[in-house]
Amino acid sequence: MRIAFYAPLKSPNHPVVSGDRQMARMLVKALEHGGHSVELASELRIYLRRPEPESFDALKIEVRGEAARLTKLWDRDGKPDLWFSYHPYYKAPDLIGPELASAFAVPYVTAEASYSRRRNTGLWADSQALVARAIKQAALNICFTQRDRQGLTNAIPDAALGMLSPFIDTSVFQELPVRGCPTRLVTVAMMRSGDKVESYRMLAQALGRIGHLPWTMSVVGDGPARDEVRAQFAGLPADRIEWLGAIEPAAVPDVLYRGGIYLWPGYGEAYGVAYLEAQAAGLPVVAQDIAGVPEVVRDGQTGFLTPPGDVAAFASAIARLLAHNDERIIMAAEARRFVLEERSLDGAAARLAELISKISAS
Structure with missing residues (x-):
């Protein structure tokens, strides 16, 4: 036609x-x-x-x-x-x-x-x-x-x-990824007012609760609310956060491959293409059970979906994957299979x- x-x-x-x-x-x-x-x-x-x-x-x-x-x-x-x-x-x-x-x-x-x-x-x-x-x-x-x-x-x-x-177009994710660092956390999201800033705020609060655990974080994204977003992370050790800014879409898979867990609370997400890309790269997801996120993340199988607004639960889910690498590896494999075979x-x-x-x- x-x-x-x-x-x-x-x-x-x-x-x-x-x-x-x-x-x-x-x-x-x-x-x-x-x-x-x-x-x-x-x-x-x-x-x-x-x-x-x-x-x-x-x-x-x-x-x-x-x-x-x-x-x-x-x-x-x-x-x-x-x-x-x-x-x-x-x-x-x-x-x-x-x-x-x-x-x-x-x-x-x-x-x-x-x-x-x-x-x-x-x-x-x-x-x-x-x-x-x-x-x-x-x-x-x-x-x-x-x-x-x-x-x-x-x-x-x-x-x-x-x-x-x-x-998503999974062609760029077909090759088996080089195993990334299991304690490197990744998020990819624009920095604008409203739901995006609220998600960044919750993310920073959750990370503040697990400072005793070993982790670093790569943040991909930029936008008009950049200063407001960064201010939310001001209380965290600067050497733990890598601010990558806006990068070309073609470069995103490499960042994902280097990580171990994908984090994004997901306020207001219709569903979130980034969740699918992260899972295709073999990253289990921690997000909220909110809006359209359950359509792209399978709770308990490809990641964890926590109750909306519950910072403690969000932080606990991250801590669980950081502390139990065997479970993270199983979820990573299922996340990759789910997207490559079903999405x-x-x-x-x-x-x-x-x-x-x-x-x-x-």
């Missing part, structure tokens, strides 16, 4: 590294891996940082221009067979695809769409109404987590839903092909 792909929040070509951009790229790869021809329909970013009507109105003007451009293009070169919209939600609704798909009788599909009733106030209520309308229109809404699926089911009972587990690009491509074939056959 010829598929028009669109990610309103962040184009696959966006210069800023993030989980959203990475998953958009992975979806394009998976679709192409399944034999489809994928074209990026638009790079117009629809992101409403704050509920400001003026910003929304300005975006709508740009949307009209993009819709006119695509209409002219499709009239000349023919319409696509399907419109695929990645991650539309109240701050980033797809304002282009639904109307074009309807006008050209093209099946409309979403992936990782979300709906939150608590956002139904002011301008957010208007943008969520557009998301809901798109979800109802969609021939299929692909959910990555049971949490998102339940949210859509509760809000839009008649929505057409399908499941696709979060995945690979090949598996995702096959699942996507199965889901899309039902649309084309209907």
